[in-house]
Amino acid sequence: MAPRTRASKTGQALSGRPLRADAQRNRARILAAAEATLADKGPSASTEEIAHRAEVAVGTIFRHFPTKEALVEAVFVAGLRQLAEQARRLCTAPEPGAAFITFLTEAITRSTAKHAFARQMGGDNTAVMSRGPVAEAAQDLRRAMTALLDRAQRAKEIRGDIDITAVVALLVGASRAAEHTDGDERLRETVLAVVVDGLRPRDADRWAREDPSPQDQ
Amino acid sequence: MAPRTRASKTGQALSGRPLRADAQRNRARILAAAEATLADKGPSASTEEIAHRAEVAVGTIFRHFPTKEALVEAVFVAGLRQLAEQARRLCTAPEPGAAFITFLTEAITRSTAKHAFARQMGGDNTAVMSRGPVAEAAQDLRRAMTALLDRAQRAKEIRGDIDITAVVALLVGASRAAEHTDGDERLRETVLAVVVDGLRPRDADRWAREDPSPQDQ
Amino acid sequence: MAPRTRASKTGQALSGRPLRADAQRNRARILAAAEATLADKGPSASTEEIAHRAEVAVGTIFRHFPTKEALVEAVFVAGLRQLAEQARRLCTAPEPGAAFITFLTEAITRSTAKHAFARQMGGDNTAVMSRGPVAEAAQDLRRAMTALLDRAQRAKEIRGDIDITAVVALLVGASRAAEHTDGDERLRETVLAVVVDGLRPRDADRWAREDPSPQDQ
Amino acid sequence: MAPRTRASKTGQALSGRPLRADAQRNRARILAAAEATLADKGPSASTEEIAHRAEVAVGTIFRHFPTKEALVEAVFVAGLRQLAEQARRLCTAPEPGAAFITFLTEAITRSTAKHAFARQMGGDNTAVMSRGPVAEAAQDLRRAMTALLDRAQRAKEIRGDIDITAVVALLVGASRAAEHTDGDERLRETVLAVVVDGLRPRDADRWAREDPSPQDQ
DNA sequence: GATGAATGAGTTTTCATTCAT
DNA sequence: AATGAATGAAAACTCATTCAT
Numbered sequence: 001m002a003p004r005t006r007a008s009k010t011g012q013a014l015s016g017r018p019l020r021a022d023a024q025r026n027r028a029r030i031l032a033a034a035e036a037t038l039a040d041k042g043p044s045a046s047t048e049e050i051a052h053r054a055e056v057a058v059g060t061i062f063r064h065f066p067t068k069e070a071l072v073e074a075v076f077v078a079g080l081r082q083l084a085e086q087a088r089r090l091c092t093a094p095e096p097g098a099a100f101i102t103f104l105t106e107a108i109t110r111s112t113a114k115h116a117f118a119r120q121m122g123g124d125n126t127a128v129m130s131r132g133p134v135a136e137a138a139q140d141l142r143r144a145m146t147a148l149l150d151r152a153q154r155a156k157e158i159r160g161d162i163d164i165t166a167v168v169a170l171l172v173g174a175s176r177a178a179e180h181t182d183g184d185e186r187l188r189e190t191v192l193a194v195v196v197d198g199l200r201p202r203d204a205d206r207w208a209r210e211d212p213s214p215q216d217q
Numbered sequence: 218m219a220p221r222t223r224a225s226k227t228g229q230a231l232s233g234r235p236l237r238a239d240a241q242r243n244r245a246r247i248l249a250a251a252e253a254t255l256a257d258k259g260p261s262a263s264t265e266e267i268a269h270r271a272e273v274a275v276g277t278i279f280r281h282f283p284t285k286e287a288l289v290e291a292v293f294v295a296g297l298r299q300l301a302e303q304a305r306r307l308c309t310a311p312e313p314g315a316a317f318i319t320f321l322t323e324a325i326t327r328s329t330a331k332h333a334f335a336r337q338m339g340g341d342n343t344a345v346m347s348r349g350p351v352a353e354a355a356q357d358l359r360r361a362m363t364a365l366l367d368r369a370q371r372a373k374e375i376r377g378d379i380d381i382t383a384v385v386a387l388l389v390g391a392s393r394a395a396e397h398t399d400g401d402e403r404l405r406e407t408v409l410a411v412v413v414d415g416l417r418p419r420d421a422d423r424w425a426r427e428d429p430s431p432q433d434q
Numbered sequence: 435m436a437p438r439t440r441a442s443k444t445g446q447a448l449s450g451r452p453l454r455a456d457a458q459r460n461r462a463r464i465l466a467a468a469e470a471t472l473a474d475k476g477p478s479a480s481t482e483e484i485a486h487r488a489e490v491a492v493g494t495i496f497r498h499f500p501t502k503e504a505l506v507e508a509v510f511v512a513g514l515r516q517l518a519e520q521a522r523r524l525c526t527a528p529e530p531g532a533a534f535i536t537f538l539t540e541a542i543t544r545s546t547a548k549h550a551f552a553r554q555m556g557g558d559n560t561a562v563m564s565r566g567p568v569a570e571a572a573q574d575l576r577r578a579m580t581a582l583l584d585r586a587q588r589a590k591e592i593r594g595d596i597d598i599t600a601v602v603a604l605l606v607g608a609s610r611a612a613e614h615t616d617g618d619e620r621l622r623e624t625v626l627a628v629v630v631d632g633l634r635p636r637d638a639d640r641w642a643r644e645d646p647s648p649q650d651q
Numbered sequence: 652m653a654p655r656t657r658a659s660k661t662g663q664a665l666s667g668r669p670l671r672a673d674a675q676r677n678r679a680r681i682l683a684a685a686e687a688t689l690a691d692k693g694p695s696a697s698t699e700e701i702a703h704r705a706e707v708a709v710g711t712i713f714r715h716f717p718t719k720e721a722l723v724e725a726v727f728v729a730g731l732r733q734l735a736e737q738a739r740r741l742c743t744a745p746e747p748g749a750a751f752i753t754f755l756t757e758a759i760t761r762s763t764a765k766h767a768f769a770r771q772m773g774g775d776n777t778a779v780m781s782r783g784p785v786a787e788a789a790q791d792l793r794r795a796m797t798a799l800l801d802r803a804q805r806a807k808e809i810r811g812d813i814d815i816t817a818v819v820a821l822l823v824g825a826s827r828a829a830e831h832t833d834g835d836e837r838l839r840e841t842v843l844a845v846v847v848d849g850l851r852p853r854d855a856d857r858w859a860r861e862d863p864s865p866q867d868q
Numbered sequence: 869g870a871t872g873a874a875t876g877a878g879t880t881t882t883c884a885t886t887c888a889t
Numbered sequence: 890a891a892t893g894a895a896t897g898a899a900a901a902c903t904c905a906t907t908c909a910t
Binding site: 237239240243273274275276277280281 | 892893894895896897
């Protein structure tokens, strides 16, 4: 079995040489198509269908990604990277609480793909999460989110008793909930509001923050 | 057209005649095995594996459920029914708020199977949700939950601005979040606490409640 | 492996003891149902469907006939016996030619079952034809038909250059043709007329028979 | 709905683009193997066996024909087309009667496949006959045969009282009869002779033809 | 590099046959 | 004897992956 010269398990080119321009474009098309297809057909979407949507042949997909799993991973990693990017951007925003909420909102709103991934990974997602580039991207995102969360908690805008792990779980869940609203904008907002409110500090803290004078009369 | 005396599309016996005792037992074993298997292998778990787990031959599964989809549906419906049952039971509990919270907690804790279903149904779950016994069971559950919610809202234990649809979405999401905690008890509690707090009425209302003087004038 | 006490390979009871009255009735129902079902669903008709049509359970069929093939054979043999019966009856009819034609007509008209059998036996029907009760019944029918044919040929009503083998082939083919007419009475008659005319002696013979004086003016 | 780029329900390429050379060759091999296999194992011949005979993998068959039924249909249609071709060729032959007879002979001689089809289609072949490409091919063949028949009837070589429908039924039946002769050349000829004679005009007509002076006054 | 046909292991589904009730 | 549930081998069909063009 000759050493594979095409693509590594993670969909990165093995050679240092950059991809030809058209190959680059194809890679992007494939990722986009995969994201879209997985989002609306679920993890059982066939490679053939993804190829169809990307307007390339199946073979092309397998040139870029050695296995279907690698493709799905790549989609997931791309999503995680975007989120990490966003988190870092918001880390320098003036209002820590608002920044955190904004992050959640955006993450929830366009998180379909991650979800598809989670679904794809089915029962043994832990396996995937702990290895390779997914783990790295997840680590990175976690770090960025931790920073955001810390700032918000220090500003007393978010309850102090939750940690990053809980936030991640909530994010995943909220995304799922949002997905379940199936397009109803108002409904999504309500769901988000509940989660956000739940993350706010208890009353005592808020009095302290929002208005120095007690409003209990 | 149907010489098929086996099982209807929905896995209900076609004739009014009840199943033989052994058949009844097998049906239950199959449902249990399916729930477990789907829960930990995801929707792509093979029928063969389910059969193995149920210690029956594949053919037996197909005698009870004409299609893999029908089996998955049946698992889902069973879950919905259990929940509805639980909701109805709690409807007569003394403390409306506590009852509602209890319901959420339990629902979230053992909702893996529903989830597997949602995953299985993939992109076009709406199609399945609107047909047949799934739709009926869902309707029924919704009714029971609505009653629970109403009581809790009338008692001012739950914010008045959320409706049953939002609760369902939240339930789905919270289940997903809980699933993501992957066994960490404390984490699950935290997540639940956030959602529950988010559902509580805003401060003004709560003072009113905690303070014996009626706030409704 | 205990000696089978149920039914021999050919569907005859093994013990000398006659069947119980109800068993007898069931056997007949099954044969009738099998004939009908095979006729209109083809050889792929399932045992279950035959059972359904006979209003018995599958198990009952297998009590009477050890295999599906045995059942189909039995249907076939029954058909052959009826035909042989008929042939023998017509052997004593006053007009040899008319008798032969009548036989053909009747055989063709209700030969669906044989056909189903032929279809069932698919490519290797020769195997079945040469063994056991089928072969016997076929032999017997052939004998009876030979007698009919001989009489008709001696009476110069049927061309002398065809033998029983050809007649059998023609009978099979004509049955198939009749089947193809799918209910069109007139069409069936036309087809039959062609075959019958084709079996008539050539002109010279006929002159001799129909009118002693030559009719060529 | 169809990401399927493989084969349409009828086994025709979906896109206008012609098949690659190797695909074309495989398609032909598959059809040939199917014809042969169906002919000698009957309609219950498994796809796997056909694949084996064609020396391709099962998947290849399903790439070309989405369904086993589609494959069988394709075999049938191919047979019908060949016959139509032949009929058209003979339509310009000098001797109308001989041309018609020649057609029958050839059709009967190599009609095994059609037969297999008829068998496959079992009881509800009418359904298949009335839809799509089968119906078209059948129509076309019928047209070509009608022309042949007309010419022969006008030349008084074939009785005037039979129509194309009867000819088709006879053809089907004669094919079946020929199949029943199972290789006996002489027997097949005898059978054919009977049918052909049966199709000849009655004596009076033939005199008319052979003798220029009309006999109808 | 891209294409799309071929592969073949895996999955769902059917059905003759057996067996407990 | 009859019933109908259970069995499991075999069939149809799918799809990730490979490979010739």
